[in-house]
Amino acid sequence: MSEKLPIIDCRTFDAFCCGHLAGASSIPAAEMPARMHELPKTTQPVALCGDAASLRAAREFLARKGYQVAGQTEWTPQLAAGLQAQGLLESGEASPRLWRPAPLIARFVDEIAPTHGVIPGQGLDIGCGSGRDMTYLAIHGWEMTGIDASAEALQRAQALAVSQGVVIRTECRDLETGADPFADVAAASVDLVCVARYLHRPLFPWMQRLLKPGGVVIYQTFMQGCEHSVVGRPRNPNFLLRPGELAEHFAGAEILLDEVEILADGRPVSAFICRWRG
Structure with a gap:
């Protein structure tokens, strides 16, 4: 997954807080329709991280809205362990801002x-x-x-x-x-x-x-x-x-x-x- 792409963690916020990929932002797939204003512009490709179900829902929604999903990573216990070993596992509520003002x-x-x-x-x-x-x-x-x-x-x-x-x-x-x-x-x-x-x-x-x-x-x-x-x-x-x-x-x-x-x-x-x- 390219570090240059905005990374959207599309799992639930509770799951995000328990552990997530460093630098990822939390926008659960189920909340995306109500939180469109928090997404980057459609011209900005994005990467996704989540469990299989949330990845599928987020990918389908973003495609309908004209976004390019340029990468995705499925969240598994093995991935979490690997990220922790590499120092790339974060926890807590901090979620980088994806949106920009006018x-x-x-x-x-x-x-x-x-x-x-x-x-x-x-x-x-x-x-x-x-x-x-x-x-x-x-x-x-x-x-x-x-x-x-x-x-x-x-x-x-x-x-x-x-x-x-x-x-x-x-x-x-x-x-x-x-x-x-x-x-x-x-x-x-x-x-x-x-x-x-x-x-x-x-x-x-x-x-x-x-x-x-x-x-x-x-x-x-x-x-x-x-x-x-x-x-x-x-x-x-x-x-x-x-x-x-x-x-x-x-x-x-x-x-x-x-x-x-x-x-x-x-x-x-x-x-x-x-x-x-x-």
């Missing part, structure tokens, strides 16, 4: 924030989904709150944060009622607002009300041109940004980044970061 979030943490002296504070993830971005920001010191209309997605977000040893807050709210969904949040109380793959234009003025002077906006979502890609969606103009539109909505802000990125499937997305002047 590239723009990683770029903000690694490059933009240090360059511009952005200090972690109170952050709000609007339309947070399963919570990878806000969990990653929480790992790097941000006190994150995620808002989404899906209670199921928020449960996954909380579980992800727990697995990474960080605390997040989540709130289930309908963001598209026509009223300010942040009416109970104090003005100028948020240091960071991030949005990924979600666009509801009436939210822009309410987002601005929440931002402290010097607060940061990170916005990445689909742009016009997606309707002409191979994927062909989204095609509704209500869900597609126009070129330069975010700079217009946040006129007067200090623009730290305003680019168009192209996804692997050919769809253009915004890569926009600004600092609100208030």
